[in-house]
Amino acid sequence: MGRYTRPRYRGRKREEDVDPSDHDRNELHSGARSGDHEPTHANGGRPGEDVLWLRSALKNASEIVKVVDPDGTLRYASPAFEKVLGYDSAETVGTMNVLDHVHPDDLPRVLEATERALAEESVVSNVAEYRFRHADGSWRWVESVGTYLLDDPQVRGIVVNVRDVTGRREAEEAAREGERRLASVISNAHAYAYRCLNEPGWPNEYASDYALELTGYPPEDLLVGGKVQLGDLIVEEDRQRVWDGVQEAIAEGRGFELRYAIRRSDGRIRHVREYGQGVYGEGGEVVALEGLVYDITEHREAEERLREAEERLRGLADAAFEGLLIADGGVILEANRALTEMFGYALAEPVGRSALEFVVPEHRDLARRKIASGSEDPYDLVGVRKDGTRIDLEVRGRAYSYRGRSVRVTAVRDVTERKAAEEALREAEERYRTLVERIPAVTFVDRAEGSEEPVYVSPQVEGMLGYAPEEWMAGRLWRERLHPEDRERVLRSDERFDRDGEPVDEEYRLLAKDGRAVWVREETVLVRGEGGEPLFVQGILTDITERKDAERALRESEERFRGTFEDAPIGVALVGLPSSSPEADRRYLRVNPALCEMLGYSEEELLSMTTPT
Structure with a gap:
C-alpha cells in the first residue's frame, strides 16, 4: 500500500492526543482568544497587520481551508468550514476524521488519489471532486485541492482547499438531462x-x-x-x-x-x-x-396531381366559383359550366339525370332529406366525378319558381382543398402530438381571428401552472392569469401581434393555480397559408423561473460583494494576473477606499499603477 494502510484513515485521535495548537489555530483565524496561545507579531508585540489581514481573509473567504493528518484527522478548519458544511470547528478539530464523511461511492477514489500523493517524495498537490456529508445529513459536492506538506515543520500535514460545487454539478446534470431530452x-x-x-x-x-x-x-x-x-x-x-x-x-x-x-x-x-x-x-x-x-415527397406529388387537375379544369372553364343546378323532383334541368367542369362532364351531359347520381351512395339519404325538408342551410357531402373520383362539396339549396313550376336551385362549392387541408392538419397533429408532448415546454394553438380561442394546449400546462389542458382552454385563462405587474406590457405586445402579425418573443409572469408566479418565455407566430391568409396562431411557453431566480441571485451576490469590497476596513485590491502583455501584469484593476487611504493615493492614481511585486 505504500506509506500508509486503510486502517490509518479510519483512526481517530483521542481527546488527550489532540495538539492544543490545533484549537489555537482555529481560534486565531476565527478571531477568538484561547488562553496564552494568542499569536504575536514577528517583533514580539501584539498581532501585526499581516496576522490581522490573514485573519480577516480567512474569516470572510467562501472557500474552506483545512489541515488534516495522513490518517484523515482534522487538525485545522477555517470559518468557512462551518458556513459551508455546518460543522463547528471547535468541536471537530482533533476529533473528526474527514474520511468518515466522504460518500461511500467516492471514498475509494479519494483514497487512491491520496495514496499516490503520499507515495511521492516531494511536495505534491492533487485535485478531486467528491460528495461530503453536511452536518444536516445531506450530501454536498465539493472540489478539493490537497497540498502535501508533511515535511514542513510549520504544517506537518495536508493542506486542503475546498469549495462547494454542488450548484455546478446540479447544473451540469440538468444540462445532460436537457441533452438527453433533445x-x-x-x-x-x-x-x-x-x-x-x-x-x-x-x-x-x-x-x-x-x-x-x-x-x-x-x-x-x-x-x-x-x-x-x-x-x-x-x-x-x-x-x-x-x-x-x-x-x-x-x-x-x-x-x-x-x-x-x-x-x-x-x-x-x-x-x-x-x-x-x-x-x-x-x-x-x-x-x-x-x-x-x-x-415532403408525398406532399409534393399530391400537389403535382392537384396542379394537373386544376390545369385540366382551367382548360374547360372560362370563369366560375360555384356550380349551379336547377332540379325538379331531383332531376337536373339546367347546370352551369362551373358545375360540369367541377364534375368532369360536358356542358349538356348532366341535364335529364338525377342529381343523386353525382353523390356518393353513402350520402344520398342525407341529400334526399335536405331536399324533402326544403332546408336552406349549407351542408357537406361527397360527390363523385365522371371518372369515379370523389370530391368534397359544400351544398346549399332553396325553392325557386322556374318557368311556372316550383324547382330547387342548388349552389355547389368544391371544398376538396379545404377538406384535404383539414385532414392533413389532423394527420399532422396526430404525427407530431407525441413529439410536442415530449418537449419540456407548453405548446399551444389558437384560432387566428384574434379571439384568443384556444384550439390546443399541451399537457405540460398542468405541470407548469397547475391547470389541466381542458380547464385552461375552457376558461380561456391566459389573460386572467397574467401577473398584474406585467399585464399592461404583455397586452400591448398582444395588440401589436393582432394588428401586425409580427412574431412575439416576450418574458413575463403567469400566476399558477396555487398562486405561484411562474416566469415564462413566450414565442408565438402567426401561421399563414400559401396565399398569405392567417391559418392559426402557434406558440411555446417555456418555464424560465429557475433562470430568473439565478439572475436575481447573481445580482444580489454582486451587490453583497460590492458592499463587502467597498466597506472593508482593510485595504483590498483586485490585481491583474500575468498575461502576454507585460503592461497588464500586476496592474490594479479595482481598489477600495481603505487601500487608497492606507497608501495615500487616489483611486485614479492607483488604477494607473502596477503592484511592486
Whole structure:
C-alpha cells in the first residue's frame, strides 16, 4: 500500500492526543482568544497587520481551508468550514476524521488519489471532486485541492482547499438531462437533423439517424471525411439555387427555408423541405449551419396531381366559383359550366339525370332529406366525378319558381382543398402530438381571428401552472392569469401581434393555480397559408423561473460583494494576473477606499499603477 494502510484513515485521535495548537489555530483565524496561545507579531508585540489581514481573509473567504493528518484527522478548519458544511470547528478539530464523511461511492477514489500523493517524495498537490456529508445529513459536492506538506515543520500535514460545487454539478446534470431530452426529441422526429460546415458540399459534423431513411446513407457516411456529402445528393438543377439561398439568408442574419430534390443512394428522387440557420462565432463569422430536413415527397406529388387537375379544369372553364343546378323532383334541368367542369362532364351531359347520381351512395339519404325538408342551410357531402373520383362539396339549396313550376336551385362549392387541408392538419397533429408532448415546454394553438380561442394546449400546462389542458382552454385563462405587474406590457405586445402579425418573443409572469408566479418565455407566430391568409396562431411557453431566480441571485451576490469590497476596513485590491502583455501584469484593476487611504493615493492614481511585486 505504500506509506500508509486503510486502517490509518479510519483512526481517530483521542481527546488527550489532540495538539492544543490545533484549537489555537482555529481560534486565531476565527478571531477568538484561547488562553496564552494568542499569536504575536514577528517583533514580539501584539498581532501585526499581516496576522490581522490573514485573519480577516480567512474569516470572510467562501472557500474552506483545512489541515488534516495522513490518517484523515482534522487538525485545522477555517470559518468557512462551518458556513459551508455546518460543522463547528471547535468541536471537530482533533476529533473528526474527514474520511468518515466522504460518500461511500467516492471514498475509494479519494483514497487512491491520496495514496499516490503520499507515495511521492516531494511536495505534491492533487485535485478531486467528491460528495461530503453536511452536518444536516445531506450530501454536498465539493472540489478539493490537497497540498502535501508533511515535511514542513510549520504544517506537518495536508493542506486542503475546498469549495462547494454542488450548484455546478446540479447544473451540469440538468444540462445532460436537457441533452438527453433533445436527443430523444430528435430520434422521434421524422426529420434529418444536421450540423454542417458552410462550404460546398455541406460536409456534416452531425447527422441524425433519420439520414438513413431519407438518403439511403447511414449518418456516418455523411460526416466530414465520410463517403458522401449532403450537397452531392442535391439534384444538379437545384444545387446553385440552394447555395445562393443559404448564403443570402446567413448574410442577412436570418434563418432559411428551402425546398429542393435529392437523389437517394438507390437513385430514387425525394423532395425535401429544409429549415436551417447559421451558427455564429464571437466575431460574427459563420462557424456552422444547423437545421432539419423533412421528406415532403408525398406532399409534393399530391400537389403535382392537384396542379394537373386544376390545369385540366382551367382548360374547360372560362370563369366560375360555384356550380349551379336547377332540379325538379331531383332531376337536373339546367347546370352551369362551373358545375360540369367541377364534375368532369360536358356542358349538356348532366341535364335529364338525377342529381343523386353525382353523390356518393353513402350520402344520398342525407341529400334526399335536405331536399324533402326544403332546408336552406349549407351542408357537406361527397360527390363523385365522371371518372369515379370523389370530391368534397359544400351544398346549399332553396325553392325557386322556374318557368311556372316550383324547382330547387342548388349552389355547389368544391371544398376538396379545404377538406384535404383539414385532414392533413389532423394527420399532422396526430404525427407530431407525441413529439410536442415530449418537449419540456407548453405548446399551444389558437384560432387566428384574434379571439384568443384556444384550439390546443399541451399537457405540460398542468405541470407548469397547475391547470389541466381542458380547464385552461375552457376558461380561456391566459389573460386572467397574467401577473398584474406585467399585464399592461404583455397586452400591448398582444395588440401589436393582432394588428401586425409580427412574431412575439416576450418574458413575463403567469400566476399558477396555487398562486405561484411562474416566469415564462413566450414565442408565438402567426401561421399563414400559401396565399398569405392567417391559418392559426402557434406558440411555446417555456418555464424560465429557475433562470430568473439565478439572475436575481447573481445580482444580489454582486451587490453583497460590492458592499463587502467597498466597506472593508482593510485595504483590498483586485490585481491583474500575468498575461502576454507585460503592461497588464500586476496592474490594479479595482481598489477600495481603505487601500487608497492606507497608501495615500487616489483611486485614479492607483488604477494607473502596477503592484511592486
